[in-house]
Amino acid sequence: MSAPRHVLVLGGTTEARELAASLAARPGVRVTTSLAGRVARPRAQAGEVRTGGFGGAEGLADWLREHAVDAVVDATHPFAAGITAHAARAAAATGVPAVVLRRPGWRPGPGDDWRPADSLTGAAGLLPALGRRVFLTTGRLGLAAFAHLAEPYFLVRSVEPPEPPLPARTEVLLARGPFTADGEEALLREHRIDVLVTKDSGGAATAAKLVAARRLGLPVVVVRRPPLPEGVTAVPDVGAALGRLGLAGR
Structure with a gap:
């Protein structure tokens, strides 16, 4: 042009x-x-x-x-x-x-345990078999897809306060990237996280959580892009x- x-x-x-x-x-x-x-x-x-x-x-x-x-x-x-x-x-x-x-988009590497999902609803369906303490980093919108899950603990991170409805056991962390792998690993350990949920957003600003999950051997539910x-x-x-x-x- x-x-x-x-x-x-x-x-x-x-x-x-x-x-x-x-x-x-x-x-x-x-x-x-x-x-x-x-x-x-x-x-x-x-x-x-x-x-x-x-x-x-x-x-x-x-x-x-x-x-x-x-x-x-x-x-x-x-x-x-x-x-x-x-x-x-x-x-x-x-x-x-x-x-x-x-x-x-991101691509899994050696040592990664990624579980693909086509939607947030699909991601929620995978969680009961994967863990009971979830680090949810899919943004503040669409969390209603997880609201019916009463048992897991959710650590929800977003830039702005998330919109309800939210899961019953939810802790909100307001933060904006970029993040470091060491910082993400410390966060996962502090909250005893056993599964990470993310969208395939790509980019370096929020990729450190994937490195941290790999270090700790945690499964990662990755929602595919539309x-x-x-x-x-x-x-x-x-x-x-x-x-x-x-x-x-x-």
């Missing part, structure tokens, strides 16, 4: 912040980052920032036209399937070029996204 003048970044991730900073530093390029507004105090973003939803694919398409957007980069969380689907539909409806930026919309492919990093935008090396 030809180099854009106005880029909309659908953000909320480390990659989105890095991309916005790279775009804002390029002469003649205007960047607007859209945040869903689920975090009360988001980290600073380069360029312009808007907060809140668009009103589905149609609302996003209207926004692209109204604000003369030349390209869209969907750099949302790998599990933000709704906005990814809306972005694909809005781009197709308007003819605005779209790029999906997704960090690669598939991308049909016909949509992703680039793995900011450099590749800039290349797709025709801005690499500028």
Whole structure:
């Protein structure tokens, strides 16, 4: 594609912040980052920032036209399937070029004991056979999938307070990464955790818990990513996204 003048970044991730900073530093390029507004105090973003939803694919398409957007980069969380689907539909409806930026998922290595699940509900179904003290790191949304489990103890970590309903025996830990492997191992030992549950978010900021689980020989329930919309492919990093935008090396 030809180099854009106005880029909309659908953000909320480390990659989105890095991309916005790279775009804002390029002469003649205007960047607007859209945040869903689920975090009360988001980290600073380069360029312009808007907060809140668009009103589905149609609302996003209207926004692209109204604000003369030349390209869209969907750099949302790998599990933000709704906005990814809306972005694909809005781009197709308007003819605005779209790029999906997704960090690669995690891969198990020697010594890992990973148990894949297709959903949070599937992850909950695996837990009774795996352990009674659970470190739950799937974010603050969707915890209702575990609320029916009365026996296990859950240590729930998230950036913002989680939304109810929650399991009966829940302790909440509010924290934001990056974390260290030694710190994660100490946390698992302190709370006597015997099983970890995580989404396959990828990236380095929260990968240390996987190292800690490997060290301690703990099983890890890994929720698989939702598939991308049909016909949509992703680039793995900011450099590749800039290349797709025709801005690499500028």
